[in-house]
Amino acid sequence: MGLGNWLRSIFILHMFVATPSSSNPERLAQISAHFLDYAREPEISEWMVGIRRIIHENPELGFEEFETSKLIRTELDKMDIPYRFPVAVTGVVGFIGTGEPPFVAIRADMDALAMQEGVEWEHKSKIPGKMHACGHDAHVAMLLGASKMLQKHRHDLQGTVVLVFQPAEEGGGGAKKMLETGILENIDAIFGLHVSPRVPIGSVASRSGPVLAACGFFNAVISGKGGHAALPQHSIDPILAASNVIVSLQQLVSREADPLESQVVTVAKFKGGGAFNVIPDSVTIGGTFRAFSKESFLQLKQRIEEVKWIKVIDFKLYIIMALALENV
Numbered sequence: 001m002g003l004g005n006w007l008r009s010i011f012i013l014h015m016f017v018a019t020p021s022s023s024n025p026e027r028l029a030q031i032s033a034h035f036l037d038y039a040r041e042p043e044i045s046e047w048m049v050g051i052r053r054i055i056h057e058n059p060e061l062g063f064e065e066f067e068t069s070k071l072i073r074t075e076l077d078k079m080d081i082p083y084r085f086p087v088a089v090t091g092v093v094g095f096i097g098t099g100e101p102p103f104v105a106i107r108a109d110m111d112a113l114a115m116q117e118g119v120e121w122e123h124k125s126k127i128p129g130k131m132h133a134c135g136h137d138a139h140v141a142m143l144l145g146a147s148k149m150l151q152k153h154r155h156d157l158q159g160t161v162v163l164v165f166q167p168a169e170e171g172g173g174g175a176k177k178m179l180e181t182g183i184l185e186n187i188d189a190i191f192g193l194h195v196s197p198r199v200p201i202g203s204v205a206s207r208s209g210p211v212l213a214a215c216g217f218f219n220a221v222i223s224g225k226g227g228h229a230a231l232p233q234h235s236i237d238p239i240l241a242a243s244n245v246i247v248s249l250q251q252l253v254s255r256e257a258d259p260l261e262s263q264v265v266t267v268a269k270f271k272g273g274g275a276f277n278v279i280p281d282s283v284t285i286g287g288t289f290r291a292f293s294k295e296s297f298l299q300l301k302q303r304i305e306e307v308k309w310i311k312v313i314d315f316k317l318y319i320i321m322a323l324a325l326e327n328v
Helices: 002-018 025-039 042-057 066-078 136-152 174-180 238-256 294-314
Strands: 083-087 091-097 103-109 160-166 189-192 214-223 263-271 282-291 318-326
Touching: 025 136, 042 066, 042 136, 066 083, 066 091, 066 136, 066 160, 091 136, 091 174, 103 136, 136 160, 160 174, 214 238, 214 294, 238 263, 238 282, 238 294, 263 294, 282 294
Parallel strands: 103 160, 103 189
Antiparallel strands: 083 091, 091 160, 214 282, 214 318, 263 282
16 A cells, blocks of 8 residues: 555654664664564554544644544553643643653644545545645654554663644644643654655655744734725725735745745735725735744744835825744
């Protein structure tokens, strides 16, 4: 089964990461071989695929992952793996090993996206308007598989592996809320990965330097003065102002960012008006911005704020703006 082979390959990466260092190369090679042998067992692959399909059929949005979290806890109970719950509403944090340092964490996100699944197949989402379109169902299955393998070889660990099942990765700030609980304070290293359709099945890809960007979100309500579309001179048009803001935001990356530093600004929400002949009182726009360095990220945030204020002042409107930041 292609998916099973692909998942096993990802788990093997985690196993090597979690395997303790040893002064005896032969002993280390033996432990690695045991992990590989266990990962190749068909029942492990079939079990992981089954977990993934259950979660895929029952997607839950950020901080609403109650059934997903329940499934995770049920499986951890079957493996006799201790855990803490709730962490950041629906999060689960498990522990395998000696309970002593070093502490190495493996992280998987749990939440789905608010979108309709359009593919007809046996395990299609059963929840209208929600689906696992970003692979978090696979991530949970992968971490549970890693948990099973690590628990079987827990006596070979020289330290503690911390299993982090994170809620609300899709814009809800779940990682930040988990950090605020303090449960990850003693972690020496943490590993996470993401599925990708661009990588061949059975492969694991990485590179030096940052791989995933920091992500921020913005939302702005631009308020003007509504009126009849035939008499625009008596109105202050928030749609025109918002359009100018959007065009200016696109220039932040193309004209101000270093071409060698990847940055993104996307306006993905525009709400305003409900009639073809009425200028609305207000318009709401929102979107996301991303960058790979803290300096670039904060600069982008500052410029988004400045562009909005400048453009709104030009049109004699006022703005209510909120920016939410999350490192992912």
